[in-house]
Structure formats: structure tokens, C-alpha cells
Amino acid sequence: MGEFTHLVVVKFKEEVVVDDIMKGLEKLATEIDSVKSFVWGKDIESMEMLRQGFTHALMMTFGTKDDFTAFQAHPNHVEFSATFSAAIEKIVLLDFPVTAVKPITA
Amino acid sequence: MGEFTHLVVVKFKEEVVVDDIMKGLEKLATEIDSVKSFVWGKDIESMEMLRQGFTHALMMTFGTKDDFTAFQAHPNHVEFSATFSAAIEKIVLLDFPVTAVKPITA
Numbered sequence: 635m636g637e638f639t640h641l642v643v644v645k646f647k648e649e650v651v652v653d654d655i656m657k658g659l660e661k662l663a664t665e666i667d668s669v670k671s672f673v674w675g676k677d678i679e680s681m682e683m684l685r686q687g688f689t690h691a692l693m694m695t696f697g698t699k700d701d702f703t704a705f706q707a708h709p710n711h712v713e714f715s716a717t718f719s720a721a722i723e724k725i726v727l728l729d730f731p732v733t734a735v736k737p738i739t740a
Numbered sequence: 741m742g743e744f745t746h747l748v749v750v751k752f753k754e755e756v757v758v759d760d761i762m763k764g765l766e767k768l769a770t771e772i773d774s775v776k777s778f779v780w781g782k783d784i785e786s787m788e789m790l791r792q793g794f795t796h797a798l799m800m801t802f803g804t805k806d807d808f809t810a811f812q813a814h815p816n817h818v819e820f821s822a823t824f825s826a827a828i829e830k831i832v833l834l835d836f837p838v839t840a841v842k843p844i845t846a
Contacts, residue, residue, distance in 0.1 A: 641749075641797050728796075730784060
């Protein structure tokens with residue numbers, strides 16, 4: 635069993651202060667040890683036709699799928715999920731075991 | 741300027757042999773030095789409502805945005821893009837500078 639990634643592609647509602655959401659996510663990722671890595675970004679490049687209105691991508695990676703399952707049930711995650719859900723206009727979620735062709739190195 | 745990620749979320753056409761596409765992508769990522777990392781995965785977890793028909797995520801990361809721009813113009817990429825485009829039923833692309841809250845380590 636290898637690493638497991640939780641990928642979120644999202645468009646936030648217009649009135650949402652994205653910085654506040656990101657601060658909440660950063661806190662979550664920092665507090666919960668099983669989050670092995672957390673990176674995110676805001677699209678600055680792709681054509682509107684190809685990004686289809688989505689603006690942000692968030693990727694949390696865990697050492698194992700079990701770590702991800704535990705993360706989902708963590709009270710801090712459950713609490714933050716309510717805030718996050720209220721902020722989104724649309725979302726795509728994918729959860730997958732990572733196949734590393736060229737592994738990521740720091 | 742930091743790292744730059746090219747994220748592709750995709751649903752392939754039913755008749756497509758996904759392994760062949762992935763082999764093509766692996767070749768591309770291996771041949772082109774500016775591709776710093778390449779990881780991908782097939783969703784095994786999220787609910788259909790949340791993944792909205794998308795099945796695979798591909799993430800290529802570059803040292804800089806300029807490396808990504810050069811990659812896009814690389815003849816091998818241009819050539820493979822035609823094959824890839826013909827294989828997809830739907831796609832979302834996001835291209836973004838990476839904000840690493842918990843940096844990824846090998």
C-alpha cells in the first residue's frame with residue numbers, strides 16, 4: 635500500500651473570502667499529523683473553456699488509505715467540512731492511490 | 741517564483757485503453773527533463789455525486805512556470821496532445837503556482 639491523495643477541485647461562491655478558507659485548511663493540515671502533505675493553488679493559466687469555472691485545486695496526501703479514512707473521521711475535519719461545504723459553488727472530488735512515475739522530491 | 745503544477749482531471753471515453761494513454765504520458769514525462777514530477781491516480785473512493793463522472797487525475801509539476809510553458813511547446817507534448825484529446829470524454833484543467841503548506845517530501 636502506497637500513498638493516498640485526496641484531490642479537491644473547486645469553485646468558491648462569489649462572496650467567500652478564499653483566504654479565510656485557506657487559513658482554515660492550513661490549520662487543519664497542520665493540526666492533523668496524518669496529513670503528510672498539503673499543497674494548493676489558484677489557476678492562473680488555463681483557458682476558461684478548459685477550467686470550466688473551477689478556480690482552485692487542493693491536494694492532501696496521506697501515507698496510506700487508512701490514514702485518509704482516519705482523517706475524514708477526525709473531529710476537526712468534520713467541523714471544518716461544514717464551513718467548507720457552505721463556501722463552495724461547485725466541486726469535484728477524487729480520492730486515489732498515488733502512482734508516482736516521477737516521484738515528487740522536496 | 742516557485743513550482744508550477746499542471747493538473748488534469750479527466751473522464752476517458754469508454755473504448756479507450758487507459759493503460760496505453762498512461763504509458764504515453766509516462767514516456768512523455770520521462771523524456772522531457774523539465775517535468776520535475778508526474779503522479780496520477782484513478783479514483784477509488786469518492787461518491788459518484790462528488791466525482792461527477794471524472795475518473796482520473798494527472799499532476800505534472802515543473803520547477804518554474806517557464807518550464808511549464810516550454811513543456812507545452814515541446815514537440816513530443818504537441819504530438820501526444822492529439823492522442824490524448826481524442827481519448828477524453830470530459831476534462832478540467834487547472835494550472836497554478838504551488839502553495840505548499842506541508843511540503844511534499846519523498
